């Protein structure tokens with residue numbers, strides 16, 4: 001219990017009513033950025049809800065940006081029809097060779113957006129309501145010392161039968177990410193959902209940290225932000241319950257590998273492990289169709305601020 005008491009400042013979404021946030025907002029601008037790869041079934045509803053509640057009803061959100069992450073379905077069209085600005089991942093900073101994955105989508109979203117506060121929300125959420133955004137923006141608008149806010153929630157597993165199994169979701173979180181954090185960065189153990197895709201931060205802070213590509217991005221951000229701003233500037237907000245589209249166990253195996261690679265890279269960078277050779281970048285997986293080798297390496301984008309005039313570049317380059 002001692003550890004929990006020393007954990008991040010915590011609140012619940014109900015503590016951040018929108019009228020109080022409007023008073024605190026003043027001239028601060030807020031962007032909501034959604035990374036989306038083949039999310040045509042959910043992205044439209046999420047954008048519609050944010051637009052209706054937090055742009056039209058109350059002007060808390062200044063920009064809704066969907067980063068179309070090489071989708072092959074109607075994600076971009078649905079997002080645009082619902083009122084988002086949509087950028088293609090590879091059209092942002094096009095002079096850089098493109099990388100892949102969720103971390104790349106977020107880094108490009110940071111480059112292409114303009115808000116002082118950036119709220120990231122996954123585009124595959126099934127029960128999205130606007131308190132996700134107000135809860136995440138609240139601590140940042142209310143307290144100048146807070147730099148980063150991470151969501152916590154209960155995560156059921158909803159199988160093909162549609163029946164939610166309470167607290168059975170977040171398999172990589174429970175089996176890989178939280179054990180690793182407890183072992184090597186125990187200050188971060190109080191974050192209940194370290195891998196969750198819903199978090200918010202001040203732009204000036206996000207632009208100072210690297211973004212790992214693929215699914216290493218959330219783990220890397222937590223570790224790097226702890227080093228940059230310290231636990232006192234990091235907060236957690238309880239958003240209630242979150243349901244999303246589950247990936248297969250094989251896909252989660254690859255995600256777990258990417259997260260382990262990210263943890264290894266931070267341990268090495270912090271001088272806490274010495275290796276004579278890097279960890280293997282492949283994962284042998286056995287499926288019903290036979291065995292195959294999957295690439296589980298991650299790449300890394302540098303802090304956006306290290307690019308010459310990154311925001312100006314982004315604005316100029318995005319079509």
Ligand SMILES: O=c1ccn([C@@H]2O[C@H](COP(=O)(O)OP(=O)(O)O[C@H]3O[C@H](CO)[C@@H](O)[C@H](O)[C@H]3O)[C@@H](O)[C@H]2O)c(=O)[nH]1
Nearest residue numbers: 035036037069101102105122123124195196197215218247
């Ligand atoms: O190449 C990609 C892959 C994913 N996404 C989007 O990123 C979000 C989350 O991706 P998803 O595949 O649904 O991830 P989860 O299985 O839900 O993984 C969890 O754990 C990951 C590792 O921390 C986080 O990145 C996720 O946000 C978190 O929900 C969704 O909107 C995706 O469309 C992209 O934009 N590009």
Ligand SMILES: O=C(O)[C@H](O)COP(=O)(O)O
Nearest residue numbers: 169170171172173195246
């Ligand atoms: O955060 C996680 O562990 C992954 O997103 C997997 O979540 P799931 O077990 O709910 O599919």
